[in-house]
Amino acid sequence: MIIVGAGMAGLLAARMLSHRKPVVWETQKALPNNHSAVLRFRTSQVGDILGIPFKRVNMIKDTLHWRNPIADSLAYSYKNSGSYRSDRSVTRGLVSEERFIAPPDLISQMAEGVKIEFGREYDPNDPHVRGSNVISTIPMPALMELLDYDMGPDFNYREGWTLTALVRDCDAYVSLLVPAPEDPISRVSITGNQMIIELAREPVATPTGTAWDAARKLGIETDVVYGVGELRRQTYNKIIPIDDESRKRFMLWATNNCHVYSLGRFATWRPGLLLDDLVKDVRLIDKWTRSSGYDMAVHAAR
Numbered sequence: 001m002i003i004v005g006a007g008m009a010g011l012l013a014a015r016m017l018s019h020r021k022p023v024v025w026e027t028q029k030a031l032p033n034n035h036s037a038v039l040r041f042r043t044s045q046v047g048d049i050l051g052i053p054f055k056r057v058n059m060i061k062d063t064l065h066w067r068n069p070i071a072d073s074l075a076y077s078y079k080n081s082g083s084y085r086s087d088r089s090v091t092r093g094l095v096s097e098e099r100f101i102a103p104p105d106l107i108s109q110m111a112e113g114v115k116i117e118f119g120r121e122y123d124p125n126d127p128h129v130r131g132s133n134v135i136s137t138i139p140m141p142a143l144m145e146l147l148d149y150d151m152g153p154d155f156n157y158r159e160g161w162t163l164t165a166l167v168r169d170c171d172a173y174v175s176l177l178v179p180a181p182e183d184p185i186s187r188v189s190i191t192g193n194q195m196i197i198e199l200a201r202e203p204v205a206t207p208t209g210t211a212w213d214a215a216r217k218l219g220i221e222t223d224v225v226y227g228v229g230e231l232r233r234q235t236y237n238k239i240i241p242i243d244d245e246s247r248k249r250f251m252l253w254a255t256n257n258c259h260v261y262s263l264g265r266f267a268t269w270r271p272g273l274l275l276d277d278l279v280k281d282v283r284l285i286d287k288w289t290r291s292s293g294y295d296m297a298v299h300a301a302r
């Protein structure tokens, strides 16, 4: 079994399927750590599977109101995705939710014991690939190109930026959504003592100026903000959904013709997919790759 990509999806699959002795091919030269924010999960499932304790916390969330709830919801969607949708993450009033916080070195912990070949690009014509089952976590448009699949839809996505900073005397779990179109910041969160700022546009201000602006939105004095990191660009920050038929048609085609199973947010082009959701998908792929008769109907219903 070959797993393509050593991001979170590939590493989770490698750990869950360790009994099948998979090898991970990663095009980058070292462990990529594509994720630049603290990870908060809805359940403890991923931590339990990996044997890594996650911290259970209560997180509070609200919106920095711009106009009215409907305008805020549409503006937040447009700011992040480039289209007006009724974004349900915008709420009116404080919401409190249980979350599970992963340790900061989650990705390197996930990679422990996993056989990774760095600098190795997936090539469907590679003789090692023939006869192997391949779990692909590379973005769907890139896989389509590699497999010469030309019936795909147009893919749209928006880039974004993230910035982190530390806050002295702080142990909080909060998120504030910022719908105002003129403000480059789209969300400010604190996890413990780390502030994570997500931006829809590259800010004009310096990283420190941006971190101070974010702190002020949370009512935090700027003199307790320190350790401001570098602005990090995320190419696929927000991906715009494609129609379900195109998605499934390609996934079925790739499985039936090339024994390639797609896994993860970008590989299956599903914007809201989190690591929690992948556990079920890895188990399904394990089942499908074991059974000789591949059940198309089950896959299509996925």
Ligand SMILES: Cc1cc2nc3c(=O)[nH]c(=O)nc-3n(C[C@H](O)[C@H](O)[C@H](O)COP(=O)(O)OP(=O)(O)OC[C@H]3O[C@@H](n4cnc5c(N)ncnc54)[C@H](O)[C@@H]3O)c2cc1C
Pocket (backbone or CB within 6 Å): 004, 005, 006, 007, 008, 009, 010, 025, 026, 027, 028, 032, 034, 035, 036, 037, 038, 039, 040, 041, 120, 121, 122, 137, 138, 139, 142, 162, 198, 234, 237, 263, 264, 265, 266, 267, 273, 274, 275, 276
């Ligand atoms: C600000 C922010 C906050 C987030 N918060 C959370 C959260 O709290 N919880 C959560 O679950 N998720 C969260 N996410 C989402 C999470 O970061 C992504 O879903 C996750 O990083 C995607 O991982 P992946 O393994 O699917 O893809 P990637 O990380 O993109 O991995 C794919 C890998 O494939 C490699 N690759 C590409 N092409 C090839 C090739 N041809 N051959 C070999 N290798 C190749 C790439 O180099 C890459 O390393 C957040 C995202 C952002 C931006």
